[in-house]
Amino acid sequence: MAGDRQAPPGPRANVKMVIDGQPHEFPAGLTILEACQRVGIVVPFFCWHPGLSAPAVCRQCLVEIKGFPKPIPSCYTPVADKMEISTNSPKVLDVRRQMLEFTLLNHPIDCPICDKAGECMLQKHYFDWDARFARNDGSKVRKAKVVDLGRHIVLDQERCILCTRCIRVCNEVARQADLVMAFRGDRQLLTVAPGRRLDNPYSLNTVDVCPVGALTAKDFRFSMRAWELWATPSVCPGCATGCNIEIHSARDVIRRLIPRPNPAVNKYWMCDEGRLTYRRVHQDRLVAPMVAGAPASWDAALGEAARLLASARDKSPSTLGVVLSTQMTNEDLFAFTRLAAEHLRTERVYLAGAPEGWCDDILVSADKNPNTTGAKLIGGLTLRTATDLKQDLETGVLTALLLVGEADAVGSLGSLQSLVVLTSHQGAPVAAAQVALPLAMWAEVDGSFTNRQGKVQRLHAAITPAGQARPGWAIAARLGQALGAAWRYANAKQVFSEACEKIMLMSGADWGKPEIPVQLRFANSRG
Amino acid sequence: MATVVKIVNRPAGWKRRSYLWGTMQGLGVTFGHLMRNWPRNLLGRRAQSDIVTLAYPEEKRPYPPRNRGLHRLMKRADGQVRCVACMMCPTACPAHCISIVPEESEDPRIEKRPRVFQIDELRCVVCGLCVEACPCDAIRMDTGIHAPPSTRRADAILDKEELLSRGELSVAVQAGEGLFWRERK
Known part of the structure; x- marks a missing residue:
């Protein structure tokens, strides 16, 4: 870079x-x-x-x-x-x-309403090195307070200390000269270049690097004070790059994602699209197990799911399909692959996921699934594709389906006799399913993603799962028990260790040390 | 362990056996107090009597001068809430009884204000740290009003309107109001 x-x-x-x-x-x-x-x-x-x-x-x-x-x-x-x-x-x-x-000299000391207060470098340096009253009695130079710079960014020109970090982020990371300095001396101010807006796909990095609260994100602005947030290390689920992130949450609500430095993956940066992936964690969630469209208890729903799957398997295993998603963690994928192989005895395991999107040569990859590499490693060479799934659904080869995770590319589900869905969100598959089980999302579970470089990276649970949602590996273990399996898992680490033992290309991957959320009150400046 | 039975014989003599004498003695003490206190009370010299109780609710014991009472939110000159939702008071609050949801104000001189400002008076420990923490003189605990009784917990949670209804204009200078404070002599 x-x-x-x-x-x-x-x-x-x-x-x-x-x-x-x-x-x-x-x-x-x-x-x-x-x-x-x-x-x-x-x-x-x-x-x-x-x-x-x-x-x-x-x-x-x-x-x-x-x-x-x-x-x-x-x-x-x-x-x-x-x-x-x-x-x-x-x-x-x-x-x-x-x-x-x-x-x-001209900094408005409006820390009480400044989003950066608590993680501000100017505050920190002042308390560390100066901590004296102002000697200046004169009035300060006033500049514009609320300047709309672009899709995601609002600028307070008074707070700006003219360090040019944001300009360099645009020039050197996003490679678009969107920001410039105008005028001189105490009238100098940050502004967009003539005829441009700060709309590059990496614009929110300017908010992170801003040492003061001059650049604020519209998404986060005025919603929280920094010290109310708890930081949990995790990995962005937006694309196959797997940028290392910190989830900042408070009272079980994610408020923002910020990049966590990793020289081998994302350096210090992440894209704007990735930062907003957290919104989906709080939207349209499936919060309770559903049997025939009505909420049910976990035991009842699991029992019904196991009955449906067992009867389809006993009739003919070749008409029973299992769809796994590249959005799932390695642990979930491993547990479900094992369930499919040992207890559903089907070879029709399909791999689906989100469709491809835009990409660039900076960070964003076209594959919008965080764990495609991991899914291919765990599923092996016998995995069928989403195209195969569509074909098999159309030709009516499949009569029963276990659909796990989020998959947009699934064809029409109308021809199926029985459909069991594990998903995190409401939608068409849930409406069509006999049994729908709520799945916990990436920010709610411990687990790992394997990125496009083949790096196995850890996720840490930042918030409690929505409603009654549970991690996929736990649901797989319960389903397995209902189908007569002898294996059971107590935690995600156990699944991970077993996956590392059995899957040659994952051997040597490290689960890492446990991380718990740290309150930013004690975390000092993030600049 | 063997159970030990201790037999207590009834006291001898009619005086103690009937308990009548003891009852009379007790009533004598009560009557003595009555005779001492009743005339003083009638003559309006209650302070010299032995009576320690108050005839509540006609009589009330005054609260000590440092009594704080219910919170209130102060107002700007135009009647708007002074609070800028800086979250100092919920941060300082040891009882976690203050919840604020901030929003952006259309007025660029105010910028930030509370959309929701709630205080759970059942949780409040009346320590006054919120008032100490406030940089804007926006919250005060000087009403002296005792937290009113309620039959539902939700009734004890005061919202922004209720807190503002006891508020007054504060003369403290707030940022964004006119000139730099040292020039306002």
Whole structure:
């Protein structure tokens, strides 16, 4: 990606230097700021971002270098041999305060109504390095408060500290020059480039990188304070890329998704479409098991489902089909594959999913299913496709179907004698089914997705499942028991370990350490 | 363990056996109090009597001067709610009795305001931390009104309209109102 500074080719020597009186050794090519971060020395900054280029405009990261007449921006200066740096001398602390005072000169201190309060870099740096009353008695320069920049973004020009991070996100990540700076001095302001709008598919990244609350997402604006949210690491279900995300939720409602840095997958970014996938978790959910269109208890619904499937299997296993979805987790897929093979004894296992969509060469992939790779690994070579399913439904080969997960490409279900549906949402399959069982969604379960690179990535349950919905592997285990299976699973980890044992290409995948939601009240700045 | 039976004989003598003498003694104490307190009460010198009870509801014991009472929401000059839904009070509240749903205001000088502002007076521990936390002088606990009794829990949850009905104009300066505060001398 454009933001990464590539190391120059050839052998690189290490440099020996002194930071705050301590000798250190770093590879050449590092900036002083990165070197300080490596050894745990805090140097405050606004405009620097690990995934973007460094223009050194905020001057907050100034450090003193022995022999240099003036403090030097550490984000811009590469380390050199025999350099002696001071990050906490009285002079450095003084210029740090002066720069902060300068930044705050025209900043409206409207933290009580600012969405960024609690995760704001300016707030944090002020309390860490200054924490004094303003010396400025004059009135502040007023700018526009609510500027509509694009589909997802609202700008408060007063709050902007002119760090240009958002401009660089547009230029370097989305590769569209949508934002520019206009005017000079204290009248300088951020605005859209003439004739453009901030409508690129990565526009919401500007909200994340904004060190203050100048850029706000229309979707999240004024709905929550940062410290009310709980963060859970997860993976975006929007496409096969599998961007690492943090689910921010409060009281069992997801409020936003933000990217979680992963240099191997999504760097620091994710697309706008992916960020809004959380909405579906709270829309049109199937909340209770249904038998013949009426709500029923889990025991009754499972019993009826098992009876339908068993009678179809006993009649003729070749007319019984199982449809799995590429939207499901590896654990769900494994449990259902096992159920189909051992207890339904059918070879007609189909793989369906969401249809293909748009893509680009940045992050978005055309395959809009998060776990296509995982489904193909677990299902093996015998998996039939959605086209086969459509054909088999039309020709009437299938008389009974177990439809698991969300699948838009399923053909007409009218010719079936019995239909058992496991799904998270209301819709046509639920209406047509004899038995419909509510399935928990990606944000509600522990599990894993395998992305297009073949990386097995963990999901963590952020919220409790809607209504009586349950994870797919648990439903598969209960169905299996009702069909006479001896196996049972206590948790998703057990299913995952078994999948790793049995599926060669998944061996060595790590379940990872358990993560519980962390309240952002204790999480400091996310910038 | 063997059960031990202890036999208590009835006391000897008619005085103790009939309990009459004991009853008379007790009534004597009561009558003595009556004789001491009744004339003082009649003469309006109740304070000098031994009576500690109050003739509620005609008489009420005054609350201490620092009594807080029910919450109220203060108003801006145009009667709008001062609250900007900054969530300081629910964050500070140890009883989690305040729930606010914010919304965007059409007025760009206000920007944010509460759509829903509810206080569960049954949960409230009357600590006053919400008032301490408020940066806008929007919430106060100075009405002195005791939380009214109710037969349903839902009745004890005060909504924005009810909290505003006791509100008054606050003279504290709020951001967005006119000039920078140091210039308002």
